[in-house]
């Protein structure tokens with residue numbers, strides 16, 4: 260009798276709680292039993308890499324974004340070309356730009372030693388993005404885990420889905436909406452540009468010929484533009500590097516938003532947040548005034564971005580090497 264009552268209670272409990280468990284396919288405790296040291300290992304390799312080169316935090320944060328916007332957060336970005344796979348690393352947004360792949364390799368090989376065939380490359384990207392944010396002074400959050408890795412890549416997805424710096428405000432917003440992200444996520448996540456660098460080629464147009472009339476972008480501060488022109492000439496110097504946030508380029512803070520209000524956003528896609536839309540302009544003001552508000556929303560939006568179409572259950576695989584599919 261007691262046994263039957265117990266069974267009945269278990270069935271009821273399962274029915275009641277199942278929807279809660281399945282509402283989110285990913286959860287932070289995913290590796291607690293299978294690889295209890297996973298999070299520490301990721302953190303320590305990221306911390307070492309950032310200590311060696313401060314910019315690496317920015318580069319790793321960006322990789323998670325470029326992964327999630329193409330076929331979901333499935334580490335498709337990390338695959339090298341081979342066989343039928345054409346690597347996303349050669350796409351317009353990634354070529355001569357996406358970096359940090361060796362750090363992912365180092366994390367993966369440390370994890371394979373500790374617990375083979377267990378931690379996905381897609382989860383490593385999500386954890387490394389969070390750790391990079393924390394290490395540079397930004398907010399922390401619990402990263403939902405349990406993503407699996409893709410068996411393919413999409414070069415066209417990478418070219419089409421990831422917003423370009425010269426896209427219009429509407430195009431950028433549409434590209435976010437196609438991923439299930441909204442206008443608040445757009446502004447908060449753009450705040451990532453509080454760290455890291457851009458090449459001259461990504462914003463040159465603003466300095467010389469913004470709208471085909473041979474004039475600089477009117478919404479760019481004049482003296483800041485002159486400064487930028489000195490190392491980003493009309494032709495040549497394509498790969499010259501510039502800080503996305505010239506005030507505090509290696510610190511995760513809200514200067515990105517303060518710069519936008521002073522017409523000192525580096526990319527066209529940054530500055531349009533204050534010049535093209537009332538709602539984003541107001542959000543920029545709020546985040547410029549209140550960094551806690553920015554941090555809080557950034558964490559929420561990163562979790563939302565990290566939840567884009569993950570492979571779960573028996574879909575995909577756990578790659579042994581992030582650069583190639585298991586054969």
Ligand code: HEM
Pocket residue numbers: 314316317318319320321324355356357358422423424425431445448449451452454455456457458459460461503526528
């Ligand atoms: C809103 C649309 C966005 C556009 C158009 C955009 C565009 C760009 C461009 C053009 C660069 C410089 C690349 C180069 O010249 O090599 C860059 C850098 C960067 N982006 Fe974005 N981005 C966007 C959103 C995001 C988001 C959502 C994140 C992260 C969640 C992010 C994180 C970064 C970081 C951290 C860097 C610096 C990388 C480094 O120094 O290696 N960006 N972005």
